[in-house]
Amino acid sequence: MHAWLRRLRHDLLKPALWVARDLREVGRAPTPADREALRQSLLDLRDERGAPVTAPVLWAALRASAPADLPPAALDRFERVLLAAVTAVEGPAAPAALTAVLRLEPAFDELAQLLEPLCRK
Numbered sequence: 001m002h003a004w005l006r007r008l009r010h011d012l013l014k015p016a017l018w019v020a021r022d023l024r025e026v027g028r029a030p031t032p033a034d035r036e037a038l039r040q041s042l043l044d045l046r047d048e049r050g051a052p053v054t055a056p057v058l059w060a061a062l063r064a065s066a067p068a069d070l071p072p073a074a075l076d077r078f079e080r081v082l083l084a085a086v087t088a089v090e091g092p093a094a095p096a097a098l099t100a101v102l103r104l105e106p107a108f109d110e111l112a113q114l115l116e117p118l119c120r121k
Contacts, residue, residue, distance in 0.1 A: 002115045004067055005108075011048075012058050013108055016041040016085070020101040030094035038097045039089040055086055067115060074114050081107040 001009075019041045023030050030038070042055040059082055063075055081103050088100035 001112070002067065004062070004065065005112055005115055008062050008111070009108065012045065012055055012062065012082075013104055015045060016055070016101050017105055020098055020104075023098050024102065030098050032094060035089065035092075035094035035097050038094070038101055042086050042089050042101070055082060070111065070114060074111060078107045078111055 016038070019034075019037045023034050023038070045053050045055060045058055047053045047058060047061065059079060063079070066075055081100075085097075085100040085104055088097040091097065
């Protein structure tokens with residue numbers, strides 16, 4: 001896996017998807033406490049120096065260092081999914097927040113599929 005993708009997955013996605021997958025596997029409607037856990041998983045992250053950042057701020061830094069061969073449209077699509085997840089976790093509806101956060105996984109997979117051929121060059 002490309003180093004940039006590993007960093008994106010570890011620094012930005014892992015905290016959110018860990019919480020979201022656990023909630024999905026429980027098989028019950030998310031509670032307000034669950035929504036708070038989802039909110040924190042996107043809005044209480046740490047940058048490479050350990051300073052607190054939100055997912056959009058961290059994404060901006062990651063996007064700036066994205067491989068040049070990644071199409072801007074693919075980065076835009078990922079960004080839209082991320083911003084929709086952030087908006088959802090800031091709202092009152094826990095089920096909508098869970099669904100929005102889980103959409104990050106296929107968005108990441110799309111970036112990975114685009115980068116895979118570039119890694120073989």
